[in-house]
Structures are given as structure tokens and as C-alpha cells.
Amino acid sequence: MAPAQNQITSKHVAVIGAGPAGLITSRELRREGHSVVVFEREKQVGGLWVYTPKSDSDPLSLDPTRSKVHSSIYESLRTNVPRESMGVRDFPFLPRFDDESRDARRYPNHREVLAYIQDFAREFKIEEMIRFETEVVRVEPVDGKWRVQSKTSVGFSKDEIYEAVVVCNGHYTEPNIAHIPGIKSWPGKQIHSHNYRVPDPFENEVVVVIGNFASGADISRDIAKVAKEVHIASRAREPHTYEKISVPQNNLWMHSEIDTTHEDGSIVFKNGKVIFADSIVYCTGYKYNFPFLETNGYLRIDEKRVEPLYKHVFPPALAPGLAFVGLPAMGIVFVMFEIQSKWVAAVLSGRVTLPSTDKMMEDINAWYASLDALGIPKRHTHTIGRIQSEYLNWIAKESGCELVERWRGQEVDGGYLRLVAHPETYRDEWDDDELIEEAYNDFSKKKLISVDPSYYLENGR
Numbered sequence: 049m050a051p052a053q054n055q056i057t058s059k060h061v062a063v064i065g066a067g068p069a070g071l072i073t074s075r076e077l078r079r080e081g082h083s084v085v086v087f088e089r090e091k092q093v094g095g096l097w098v099y100t101p102k103s104d105s106d107p108l109s110l111d112p113t114r115s116k117v118h119s120s121i122y123e124s125l126r127t128n129v130p131r132e133s134m135g136v137r138d139f140p141f142l143p144r145f146d147d148e149s150r151d152a153r154r155y156p157n158h159r160e161v162l163a164y165i166q167d168f169a170r171e172f173k174i175e176e177m178i179r180f181e182t183e184v185v186r187v188e189p190v191d192g193k194w195r196v197q198s199k200t201s202v203g204f205s206k207d208e209i210y211e212a213v214v215v216c217n218g219h220y221t222e223p224n225i226a227h228i229p230g231i232k233s234w235p236g237k238q239i240h241s242h243n244y245r246v247p248d249p250f251e252n253e254v255v256v257v258i259g260n261f262a263s264g265a266d267i268s269r270d271i272a273k274v275a276k277e278v279h280i281a282s283r284a285r286e287p288h289t290y291e292k293i294s295v296p297q298n299n300l301w302m303h304s305e306i307d308t309t310h311e312d313g314s315i316v317f318k319n320g321k322v323i324f325a326d327s328i329v330y331c332t333g334y335k336y337n338f339p340f341l342e343t344n345g346y347l348r349i350d351e352k353r354v355e356p357l358y359k360h361v362f363p364p365a366l367a368p369g370l371a372f373v374g375l376p377a378m379g380i381v382f383v384m385f386e387i388q389s390k391w392v393a394a395v396l397s398g399r400v401t402l403p404s405t406d407k408m409m410e411d412i413n414a415w416y417a418s419l420d421a422l423g424i425p426k427r428h429t430h431t432i433g434r435i436q437s438e439y440l441n442w443i444a445k446e447s448g449c450e451l452v453e454r455w456r457g458q459e460v461d462g463g464y465l466r467l468v469a470h471p472e473t474y475r476d477e478w479d480d481d482e483l484i485e486e487a488y489n490d491f492s493k494k495k496l497i498s499v500d501p502s503y504y505l506e507n508g509r
């Protein structure tokens with residue numbers, strides 16, 4: 049850990065966003081003694097987990113003048129991480145077997161996640177720090193501090209100075225659209241998963257779903273319940289791939305990626321198959337976007353790489369006054385928010401120090417070089433699931449907090465392998481009961497549950 053020579057100081061900090069990252073961060077900042085103001089554009093906490101049947105007015109979200117929604121949650125969504133691993137470490141995401149309004153499954157629905165997030169905000173009295181319906185429109189450095197301009201929903205603007213800003217604005221709202229040869233003249237409907245809610249609009253259609261990770265696997269099966277045929281295009285598959293996937297409706301196929309699309313409505317896959325489709329659904333991920341941030345070109349976003357960022361959190365020349373919580377893509381998401389924000393809080397108070405700007409830049413360049421050496425494309429700079437425990441434990445040691453539990457890393461890694469092998473059943477059939485037991489025994493040892501672990505283990509089966 050970096051030596052803590054400085055006197056501990058309290059800073060006036062702005063947090064942008066009251067999704068899970070902003071809530072967890074504001075709690076950690078206040079715990080460390082900072083004074084915190086959280087800006088939230090919406091009327092309530094929860095961010096991405098506030099489901100709405102509404103979507104952007106442009107189904108591909110390309111029109112800059114479109115009306116926008118924040119959430120990308122679809123009606124049928126269940127978590128892709130087991131609840132024991134998903135919860136914050138000292139506030140576990142426990143099933144409520146005694147409350148019928150709650151979803152007690154190990155991989156619960158999105159409403160259960162929102163309820164948990166609301167419970168968290170209530171338990172730790174986070175709402176008293178939040179200014180709802182207040183959007184941050186500009187953030188810029190001024191004389192070593194940060195000017196934050198905000199605007200309320202009724203148009204009231206404010207211009208304030210903070211000693212630090214932590215950005216927690218989420219990164220699953222600005223769609224990334226794959227370019228497909230010939231798409232401009234292809235006549236069918238196109239939509240990005242950000243705007244997908246329910247399968248009904250695809251009834252009796254032939255649909256192509258591009259992408260086969262968590263959302264693509266879910267959405268293709270959701271649509272297959274009502275569509276005539278669903279064809280998944282996956283760039284991760286070998287060019288010759290053409291497989292029938294087992295679903296009750298017997299109407300789902302896996303292909304390699306799309307080669308070309310044509311004016312007559314046909315879609316040609318790299319495996320040579322040709323289909324005539326009504327709709328394309330892009331499950332092709334999202335872009336980072338910080339429309340409010342003005343750093344005179346210091347921070348750049350290039351092919352999904354936000355640069356330069358030390359350990360995906362601090363831009364060296366602007367640190368520690370500017371920090372990002374929640375950028376990396378990995379499975380242990382809420383605990384990542386917790387560990388990153390403990391580090392940010394400790395650095396801001398002076399309890400932990402950062403290396404020099406040059407040393408941080410050296411570290412960043414070494415990270416980029418290691419990706420190059422492994423042939424990992426730039427767009428995966430922040431996709432660090434394969435080293436998540438190592439990454440989180442490095443920060444945990446740096447800020448002097450508890451390391452990630454062994455069972456948590458193993459559950460998430462094992463769950464990921466089950467997702468890839470059995471996307472249709474991985475949430476309801478598992479082979480890691482011993483890890484669930486370890487998790488609840490751990491909660492019991494830390495006095496985070498008031499009943500014997502057997503209560504959760506027996507009711508959960």
C-alpha cells in the first residue's frame with residue numbers, strides 16, 4: 049500500500065449518478081468523512097434497474113435529437129450473476145422467502161434488483177445526499193478545483209465549485225451499432241437491444257439477432273417464443289457455423305457473422321446461408337459517453353478505450369480530483385463499485401497516495417502493451433472479467449480493505465462458463481452448491497444474517 053503521510057482531509061465531492069455505482073460511492077465517500085452531493089437526472093435511485101416500457105424515439109438511437117430513456121432493461125430480464133455474489137459485501141442481496149412481492153430465486157428478475165438497491169439506499173440513508181431530477185450538464189477543471197454546472201427538470205441552473213468529482217453515469221445507454229455491408233438499402237426494421245422491451249412486435253417475423261453474449265442469448269430466446277424464425281449472427285463463431293439450437297418452438301439457429309445485406313431483404317451470412325428477414329436486433333453493446341465532461345482534450349474515448357486512466361479509475365494529470373467508478377466490464381459489478389470507491393475516498397482524504405503522474409502513465413502504457421501482446425483489441429481495454437479478482441484485490445490492498453472472497457470469484461467465473469455452455473438453463477440449474485454454502489457461512493460468520501445459513505440453503509433449493 050502507498051504510504052499515508054498526509055493529514056486526513058475532508059473534501060467537498062460531487063457524484064454524478066444515483067445508480068448502484070453512485071449510491072455505493074457516495075456511501076464510501078461519506079464514511080471516509082467527505083461531504084457529498086449526488087446529482088441524479090431521474091426521479092428515483094436505481095439507474096439502469098429502473099425498468100420502463102418506454103424506449104428511445106429512434107429504435108437504433110442514432111438520431112441526436114431523439115427523446116432518450118436511460119434504462120436498457122427488458123421485461124423478462126433476470127440477473128446474470130447469482131445473488132450471493134451480486135450484493136455489496138456488508139449488505140448481502142438476501143432472498144426474502146417471507147415476502148411474496150419479492151423474487152427469491154438465485155438469479156432474480158430486475159424488479160428484485162431494484163428493490164435491493166432501494167433497500168440499500170434506505171438502510172444507509174443515501175437519499176439525503178441526492179438532488180433528484182438534476183442533470184449535470186458540464187464539468188470542467190478550474191484552478192485545481194472542479195466547476196459543476198447542473199440543470200433541474202424545471203430548467204433551474206446552478207454553477208458550483210467542488211474539490212472533486214466522481215463520475216458514475218453508467219455505460220449501458222449509448223448503443224454501439226455494428227456496421228453491416230449493404231445495410232443502408234436493406235428494407236427491414238432495425239432496433240438496438242437498448243430499446244428492446246418485449247417480444248410482441250416480432251410476432252410471426254423472421255428475425256436476425258446480432259450478438260450472442262448475455263443480452264443476445266436472452267433476447268433471441270425471448271423473441272423465439274413468438275417469431276417464425278430467429279437467426280443469431282455471432283462474430284465469435286467460426287465462419288462455417290450453422291447450428292440448430294434447441295428451444296421449445298424449434299425455430300432458433302446460430303450462424304457466423306453477417307457477410308452482406310441486400311435491397312431485396314436478404315441477409316447473407318459468412319457460412320453462405322441466405323435468409324429473408326423482417327427485423328434485425330443489434331445486441332452489439334454500448335459506448336462510453338461523458339457528454340458533460342470538458343478536459344481540453346486530455347481524456348479521449350477511442351474505440352471504447354477511455355484514456356488515459358490509471359487502473360480504469362484515475363486520469364493521471366487530473367487525479368485525484370476526477371475519478372471514474374464502474375468503468376470496467378466484469379461479473380463482480382457491485383463489489384467493484386465498492387472497492388474502487390473505497391480507493392477513491394481514501395485517496396481524496398489523503399489516507400492513501402497515488403504514484404506520480406509519470407508513474408501512472410507508465411502503468412497505463414504497460415497495460416496497453418500487454419493487451420497488444422495478447423492480441424486483445426483496443427475495444428476490450430476495460431473488459432477485464434478474466435482478471436477481475438486480481439484487479440479488485442490489487443485495489444483492495446492499495447486502499448487497505450478486505451480482499452474479494454474466494455467463493456465470489458469462483459461463483460462468477462463458474463456462472464460465466466455455464467452461461468456460455470447453457471444460456472437457456474444456467475440461471476436455474478447449477479453445480480456449485482458448495483460455493484453457495486460457503487457464501488452463507490461467510491455471511492453468518494460476519495453476522496450479516498440473523499438466522500442459521502441452513503434457512504437460506506434449504507429454502508433456496
Ligand code: FAD
Pocket residue numbers: 064065066067068069070087088089090093094095096097118120121126127128129134182183184185216217218219220263340373374379380381382
Ligand atoms: P447506471 O445503473 O446506468 O446508473 C447511472 C445513473 O446516472 C442513472 O441513474 C442516470 O440517470 C444517472 N446519470 C447519467 N448521466 C447523468 C447526468 N449527466 N446527470 C445526472 N445523472 C446522470 N450487473 C450485475 O451486477 N448483475 C446483472 O445481472 C447485470 N445485468 C445487466 C443486464 C444488462 C442488460 C445490462 C445493460 C447491464 C447489466 N449489469 C448487471 C451491469 C449494470 O450496468 C450494473 O448492474 C449497474 O446498473 C451499473 O450501475 P451504474 O451506477 O454504473 O450505472
